[in-house]
Amino acid sequence: MTQTHSTLTSPSSPSAPAAPAVLPAGSADAKRAATRRAALQWIAVHSLGIAAALFFVLPFVFVFLTAVMTDNQALTGDLWPTTWAWGNFGTVWHTPGFLTWWRNTLLYAGLGTVLAVASSLPVAYALAKFRFRGRNVAMMLVISTMMLPPQVIIVPMYLFWAKQLGLSGTLWPLIIPMAFGDAFTIFLLRQFLLTIPKEYTDAARVDGCGELRTMLRVVLPMAKPAIAAVALFQFFCCWNDYFGPQIYASENPAAWTLSYGLESFKGAHHTNWNLTMAATVLVMAPVIVVFFFAQKAFIEGVTLTGVKG
Amino acid sequence: MSAATVHPLLKAKRRRATLRNLAFLSPWLIGFSVFFAYPLISTVYFSFMKYDGFTSPTWNGLRNWSYVFNDYPFFWPALRNTLWLVLVMVSTRVVFGLGIGLLITKIKTAPGLFRTAFYLPYLAPPVAATMAFAFLLNPGTGPVNRILGDFGLPTPGWFNDPSWSKPALTLLALWGIGDLMVIFMAALLDVPKEQYEAAELDGAGSWARFRYVTLPNISPIVMFAVVTGVIQTMQYYTQPLVAGKVASGVIGGSGQQFEPGYPEKSTLTLPQLVYNLGFQRFDTGSACVIALVLFALAMMFTALLMRRRNGFLSAED
Numbered sequence: 001m002t003q004t005h006s007t008l009t010s011p012s013s014p015s016a017p018a019a020p021a022v023l024p025a026g027s028a029d030a031k032r033a034a035t036r037r038a039a040l041q042w043i044a045v046h047s048l049g050i051a052a053a054l055f056f057v058l059p060f061v062f063v064f065l066t067a068v069m070t071d072n073q074a075l076t077g078d079l080w081p082t083t084w085a086w087g088n089f090g091t092v093w094h095t096p097g098f099l100t101w102w103r104n105t106l107l108y109a110g111l112g113t114v115l116a117v118a119s120s121l122p123v124a125y126a127l128a129k130f131r132f133r134g135r136n137v138a139m140m141l142v143i144s145t146m147m148l149p150p151q152v153i154i155v156p157m158y159l160f161w162a163k164q165l166g167l168s169g170t171l172w173p174l175i176i177p178m179a180f181g182d183a184f185t186i187f188l189l190r191q192f193l194l195t196i197p198k199e200y201t202d203a204a205r206v207d208g209c210g211e212l213r214t215m216l217r218v219v220l221p222m223a224k225p226a227i228a229a230v231a232l233f234q235f236f237c238c239w240n241d242y243f244g245p246q247i248y249a250s251e252n253p254a255a256w257t258l259s260y261g262l263e264s265f266k267g268a269h270h271t272n273w274n275l276t277m278a279a280t281v282l283v284m285a286p287v288i289v290v291f292f293f294a295q296k297a298f299i300e301g302v303t304l305t306g307v308k309g
Numbered sequence: 310m311s312a313a314t315v316h317p318l319l320k321a322k323r324r325r326a327t328l329r330n331l332a333f334l335s336p337w338l339i340g341f342s343v344f345f346a347y348p349l350i351s352t353v354y355f356s357f358m359k360y361d362g363f364t365s366p367t368w369n370g371l372r373n374w375s376y377v378f379n380d381y382p383f384f385w386p387a388l389r390n391t392l393w394l395v396l397v398m399v400s401t402r403v404v405f406g407l408g409i410g411l412l413i414t415k416i417k418t419a420p421g422l423f424r425t426a427f428y429l430p431y432l433a434p435p436v437a438a439t440m441a442f443a444f445l446l447n448p449g450t451g452p453v454n455r456i457l458g459d460f461g462l463p464t465p466g467w468f469n470d471p472s473w474s475k476p477a478l479t480l481l482a483l484w485g486i487g488d489l490m491v492i493f494m495a496a497l498l499d500v501p502k503e504q505y506e507a508a509e510l511d512g513a514g515s516w517a518r519f520r521y522v523t524l525p526n527i528s529p530i531v532m533f534a535v536v537t538g539v540i541q542t543m544q545y546y547t548q549p550l551v552a553g554k555v556a557s558g559v560i561g562g563s564g565q566q567f568e569p570g571y572p573e574k575s576t577l578t579l580p581q582l583v584y585n586l587g588f589q590r591f592d593t594g595s596a597c598v599i600a601l602v603l604f605a606l607a608m609m610f611t612a613l614l615m616r617r618r619n620g621f622l623s624a625e626d
Contacts, residue, residue, distance in 0.1 A: 042417070042418075045412065045415045045416060045417075046416065046418060048412055049412055049413075049416045049423050052409060052412060052423075052427065053423055053426040053427070055484070056426050056427050056429065056430050056484065057426050057429075059430070059441055059442070059445055059484065060429070060430075062444075062445055062452045063441045063444065063445070066444065066452075074450075075450060076450065077449070077450035077451070077452070077455045079452055079455065079456075119336035119337075119340075120336070120337075122332075122333040122334075122336065123333065123334055123336055123337040125333060126330055126333035126334050127334075130326075130329075130330055130333070132326070132327070132330050138334070138337075140615060141341065142337070143611065143614075143615065144608065144611055145341065145345050147540050147607055147608075147610070147611040147614070148345075148604070148607055148608075149543055149544040149546075149579075149580055149603050149604075149607055150544070151544075151546065151579075151580040151583040151584070151600060151603060152349070152352065152583075152600045152601075152603050152604045152607070153344075153345065153348035153349055153351075153352060153600070154583060154584075154587070154600070155348075155351075155352060155355060155583070155587045155593055155596050155597055155600060156347070156348035156351035156352055156355065157344070157348050158587075158588075159351075159362070160348070163362075177340065177344050179336070180336050180337065180339050180340025180343070180344065181336040181337035181340045181341075186337060211329055211333070236432065236434075239434060240434040240435055240436070242435065242436050242546075242547040242551070243546055243547065243580075243584075246584075247584075247588065258434075259434055259435075259436045259437075259547075260436075262436050262437060262440065263436055263440070263551055263554065263555070266440060266555055273444055273447075273450070276440060276444070277440075277441070277444060280437045280440050280441055280444075283434055283436070283437045284433050284434060284437045284438075287432045287433065287434060288429060288432065291429065291432055295425070298428075298432075299428075299491055302487075302488050302491040302492060303491060303492065303495045
């Protein structure tokens with residue numbers, strides 16, 4: 001504890017133990033005053049931290065507590081369940097459609113991720129490692145499409161998929177385009193591939209590797225953490241997508257996804273906040289479970305967007 | 310060297326390189342033309358057509374444009390809401406995100422636990438998060454007003470009150486600050502330690518150190534956060550729509566008509582209008598006008614982002 005106190009007084013010192021170095025070689029009084037100041041600062045920072053943590057965590061807690069209340073109690077505005085109605089989760093699980101929504105979401109997110117990563121990798125590789133005319137223009141176009149609200153082009157896209165190809169009421173209009181590169185995935189992968197030193201690819205070329213082999217055998221293994229990060233982002237992007245399924249799948253409940261189905265679930269169980277919150281927990285849970293297994297990849301992905309620009 | 314004097318072998322090599330480049334870029338070249346360029350041109354075309362999605366389109370001149378700007382009662386409120394969200398939601402998000410980022414760099418006891426707690430809400434699926442907040446902020450039985458009431462504080466109508474619905478959305482956006490926290494945290498840890506030491510030697514207090522050392526060092530990231538925040542606001546769709554639907558008690562699902570922007574158009578955003586016009590009122594032409602307004606705004610801020618961050622496109626070789 002004393003170590004953490006002293007590092008706090010001086011942000012300039014490394015976070016390794018540095019207790020004596022911080023204080024001037026002064027009197028015992030000065031030393032004591034400095035320790036007190038450090039302790040006060042520790043308390044201030046951590047109280048603020050706990051207050052902030054409550055803001056972030058309490059919504060989850062209240063949602064969960066309501067999810068296990070009985071129908072009657074959920075209407076009272078009580079904060080703590082009197083009886084724990086664990087059966088709510090089962091009720092939601094067996095609601096007609098809920099399992100179908102899961103399957104559809106997994107299909108959309110799983111297939112979409114595989115296709116998007118597989119098709120974006122060569123593009124990102126070319127944009128990072130090849131020199132050619134128009135490369136910067138291409139990169140600018142990638143970023144522009146990444147920033148474009150999907151609603152801008154939705155009307156012609158809908159007409160194309162639904163009227164010309166007759167695919168409305170399915171998730172294919174959302175999955176198929178993933179096979180043609182995803183701007184965000186291309187951007188993130190390219191940002192990462194830029195950090196791989198040229199020497200590796202040059203060495204592979206000298207050894208007589210073609211570009212495809214160099215990419216797959218040399219660069220791909222080195223890019224595994226970045227690929228894991230973009231795959232996770234892509235997966236949750238599909239998992240969370242509401243607008244896409246609303247446009248293409250809304251007319252056919254058999255093609256709904258969790259995000260779209262959840263909202264209609266509230267409609268069907270109009271007054272039952274407990275069941276609605278139980279469903280909300282069931283939709284949030286997989287995301288949170290995956291996060292605990294793949295924390296590092298997530299954080300890496302977020303920093304790739306902002307910092308390594 | 311002019312093209313005419315290029316050695317034939319070199320020429321063949323170049324052609325091979327071009328073919329290789331095209332091969333690697335082909336997924337995106339196809340994707341860009343089919344799923345971006347073509348629909349964008351179509352959007353421009355349809356914005357001048359009268360088209361209900363069923364009968365064949367007919368020329369309509371500027372009438373869709375004039376309808377959207379002069380007669381469509383949802384357009385200006387949506388634009389005003391966007392301005393509000395940019396000013397209030399984006400700026401509080403950046404300030405709060407920076408604050409949380411600073412706080413997490415100062416926490417020395419169990420920092421991983423705090424970081425996870427601050428980050429997790431960012432991952433909550435937007436529909437689930439919005440439903441959760443619609444419940445938490447429910448004026449009648451929600452825990453938030455219940456607690457506020459216990460402390461004798463005012464209990465706003467949140468998603469049911471037009472003057473509180475956007476602050477409620479802002480609260481939801483602050484809850485999901487995890488991405489900004491991570492970006493700011495990384496930027497803060499990158500500030501050279503020597504600069505803090507030098508400032509301290511000059512007798513700078515903690516505010517002065519923040520103002521003259523931290524801020525100048527992280528200002529590119531702050532700018533990045535502001536501009537991406539504005540672009541996200543242009544796309545803001547799921548949260549205001551779901552919040553409005555749940556609060557108004559409209560039953561979701563197919564075929565349900567919903568007066569967008571509940572309560573009193575206070576949660577309208579431009580993307581919602583595209584859906585409302587194009588997919589509920591089958592006025593394809595006017596929907597495309599809104600889409601183009603949206604396009605212009607998004608591209609304006611994207612251009613700003615790219616100009617501000619020269620390093621964005623940097624080629625490292």
